[in-house]
């Protein structure tokens with residue numbers, strides 16, 4: 001989708017639909033006011049007559065608009081002016097784009113950058129517009145014999161009232177488009193069923209990204225034989241009970257001026273189906289374990305966004321891909337495995353498999369002498385208990401890194417919440433027979449999973465995002481969300497900004 005920015009007279013704008021945000025009981029915003037003046041107070045009268053209530057998320061289509069260039073107007077309620085913050089703004093965007101996507105339009109124009117939001121500039125609003133547009137037109141109907149009518153929207157023009165804000169809106173739209181496409185990619189990978197989206201399929205997806213990248217992305221796929229040679233026994237152990245071979249996917253992006261700049265590393269959990277293994281899960285909602293590769297999907301989605309944005313950074317993306325199945329060769333409770341790091345693990349529950357594939361991948365990341373490592377995983381049901389479906393869980397061995405991740409989530413409005421990784425929790429992983437156990441008992445399951453990973457992350461600044469509650473929706477809305485592509489992309493862009501300020505300071 002395209003997001004051109006325009007600053008001319010909105011009355012003259014020729015567009016199939018001009019979208020006007022409206023506050024309750026407040027003056028019209030600049031674009032709406034101009035339209036109102038040019039149309040014998042069409043907007044003002046509809047409000048006065050009670051035909052349109054500007055409650056947050058309400059929309060009203062005006063199918064004809066005499067005296068103006070737009071074919072239609074769409075009023076969008078923003079609620080009370082004083083109460084309009086980020087979540088309200090985004091709710092209004094989603095309502096507006098849902099309505100637009102249902103109309104027979106190829107393009108529309110929106111005036112959302114008019115909305116005053118404390119602490120958020122034009123750049124941010126434009127970014128959120130682009131992301132919301134992508135969300136609204138997303139469909140996953142590859143397997144429906146009769147595809148539903150796909151939204152035709154291909155361009156959303158941003159009507160910007162202040163000339164001086166045009167460049168910021170353009171930059172915001174550029175990032176929002178890249179993130180939107182990354183999110184779309186992650187959603188589709190997440191939604192694909194386990195019989196299609198296998199570890200080898202994820203590897204093929206990485207190859208495809210590399211092929212589309214003009215040499216910017218290099219991929220290496222480690223197959224089971226290569227992992228055997230390496231000693232990645234823990235990752236391999238998880239896939240043993242499956243007919244689908246496991247893969248360790250390595251992607252490198254070298255965008256920094258110096259090839260020697262330490263890279264930032266992102267790692268995704270790619271369990272393409274999680275039966276629990278011999279510690280078999282109960283039957284209800286087992287289909288949703290196809291989403292257990294959403295960490296991997298978010299890493300691949302972030303790669304897509306990064307390839308579009310082209311930041312000056314060195315990056316490594318790793319995906320630990322396996323299918324967790326019960327069979328004669330499957331890992332059994334009580335089995336002891338030797339990890340790539342050399343630590344031995346007593347597997348007390350084969351359903352705690354995510355940490356087993358991630359621990360070897362964390363060890364693998366050491367070879368890149370990383371500036372930071374973030375792993376992303378649908379790791380624990382306990383994360384849903386603790387945080388529900390709004391915040392991803394964050395654990396880290398470095399407080400500066402944790403703050404950077406929280407900040408990125410705040411900026412991208414893809415938020416995380418920091419949980420403690422105190423030493424006191426570590427003893428829950430004590431094992432009578434090996435260096436550590438793979439489960440820490442019922443209390444604080446998300447934290448003890450983080451504790452497990454931390455044992456393999458002692459040589460670099462590391463953060464872990466538990467996205468069990470945020471990666472997909474259940475029920476009628478069932479489907480992958482594409483989170484946390486927004487957070488991850490922002491985290492990386494912030495690192496580019498850091499590098500730039502250090503460079504500037506040096507030159508002064």
Ligand code: BES
Nearest residue numbers: 349351352353378379380381382439468
């Ligand atoms: N992928 C699951 C975690 C999960 C469960 C995510 C439900 C979203 C919804 C993970 O592999 C798992 O099974 N974890 C276990 C760990 C336990 C055995 C210590 C869990 O959370 O129940």
Ligand code: MN
Nearest residue numbers: 274351352353
């Ligand atoms: Mn599991």
Ligand code: ZN
Nearest residue numbers: 271274292354
């Ligand atoms: Zn799992």
